[in-house]
Amino acid sequence: MIEVKICGLARREDIEAAADAGADYVGIHLDPDSPRTVSMDAARDLADFADGLGLKAVAVISDPDDDAIEALSGAPGFQFLQLNGAETPQEAERIMEETGLRIIKALNAATPRELARRDAYDAVHAFVLNPKEEWGILRGARIARPWFLAGGLTPENVADAVHASGAMMVEVTTGVETEPGKKDAALMRAFVEAAQEGEV
Numbered sequence: 001m002i003e004v005k006i007c008g009l010a011r012r013e014d015i016e017a018a019a020d021a022g023a024d025y026v027g028i029h030l031d032p033d034s035p036r037t038v039s040m041d042a043a044r045d046l047a048d049f050a051d052g053l054g055l056k057a058v059a060v061i062s063d064p065d066d067d068a069i070e071a072l073s074g075a076p077g078f079q080f081l082q083l084n085g086a087e088t089p090q091e092a093e094r095i096m097e098e099t100g101l102r103i104i105k106a107l108n109a110a111t112p113r114e115l116a117r118r119d120a121y122d123a124v125h126a127f128v129l130n131p132k133e134e135w136g137i138l139r140g141a142r143i144a145r146p147w148f149l150a151g152g153l154t155p156e157n158v159a160d161a162v163h164a165s166g167a168m169m170v171e172v173t174t175g176v177e178t179e180p181g182k183k184d185a186a187l188m189r190a191f192v193e194a195a196q197e198g199e200v
Contacts, residue, residue, distance in 0.1 A: 002162060002195045005148055006188060007060055007173040008036035010181040012049050017185035019053040022192040026050050027082060027171070030061040030068065035180035036173075040071050047077030058082050058104065064095065072099045080104050082128065093123035102126075106150070110134050115141060128171055135164035155190035162198030170195050 006018045007027030018026055028043045028050075029036040038046065047057035059078045061068060062085030072081060081101040083092055096103045102125035109115040109129040115137065118127055130151035131137050138149065149167035154175035162170060174180075176187040 002167070002199050003169040004192050004195055005058065005169065005171040006176060006183065006191075007058070007171055008034075008177070008181060009046065009050075009183060010036055010038050010042075011183075012046065014183040014185075015046060015050050015055065016053065017183065018188055019050075019055055021185065021188040023055065023188065025056045025058055025080070027058040027060045027173075028078075030059055030064075031084070040068075044075055044077060047075065049077075051077045051079075056080065059101070060084060063087060069095055069098050072101065074100060080125065082106060084128075089120040089122065092121055096123050104128060104148075106130070108132070109137065112137070118143060118145075126169075131165070133161075135161045135167075138165040138167065140166070153191075155187055155194045158191060159194045159198035162195055168199075 003024040005025035006023045008029055009015050009026050015026055028046050030043055031037055050057040057078050058080040059072055060082045081099055082104040084106045092103050092105055104126045105121050105124045106128040107117055110132040126146040128148045128150045132151055148169040148171040149161055149165050150171040153161055153172045172191055176183050176191050178184050
C-alpha cells in the first residue's frame with residue numbers, strides 16, 4: 001500500500017478528514033513565511049490531536065534557528081521533523097540529536113546530480129524528493145532510505161506519478177486545498193484513492 005503524507009494542515013477538522021481519507025502522515029508547517037504556518041502552541045495541539053487519530057505528525061520547517069530547535073525538542077505528538085531548507089548533512093544530524101525527532105530531508109531531484117546529494121545525509125530517516133515531474137528519474141534509483149515523491153501532485157496525476165517513479169510514499173500540499181491551509185475532504189480522499197491505483 002502506498003503511504004500518503006498530507007502537508008500544510010492547520011485545522012483540527014482537516015486533520016480528522018485526512019485520517020478519514022486514509023492518510024498516514026500529516027505535516028504541520030512552522031515556517032514564518034508560509035501561508036500554512038501555525039504557532040508552536042497550535043502545532044503541538046494539532047500534532048497531539050493527529051497522534052490520537054493514529055496519524056504520524058511531522059513538523060515542517062526550513063533552516064530552523066536555535067529557538068525553534070529548542071521548542072521542538074521533546075514536543076509531544078510529533079514523531080518526525082521535516083527539513084525543507086538548505087540544511088547540510090551535518091546540520092541535519094545536529095538537529096536530530098538536539099530534538100530527538102526522526103529527520104525527513106526534502107531535496108530537489110530533477111537531475112542525477114541533485115538526486116546524488118541524498119548520499120551525504122547519513123542521519124536522516126527518510127527523504128522527500130521533488131523531481132519536478134521528471135518522475136522516471138527515480139525509478140530504479142538506489143535510495144537506501146524511505147522516500148516520499150513530491151512536487152505538484154494532485155488527485156489527477158498522482159497515479160501516473162507513482163507508476164512512473166516506483167514511489168511507495170507520496171506527499172501532497174496544494175493539490176488538496178481550497179486555499180492555503182484549508183484542505184478539501186473530498187480531494188484528500190480522491191488523492192489517497194488515486195495514489196493506491198498507481199501502485200505496480
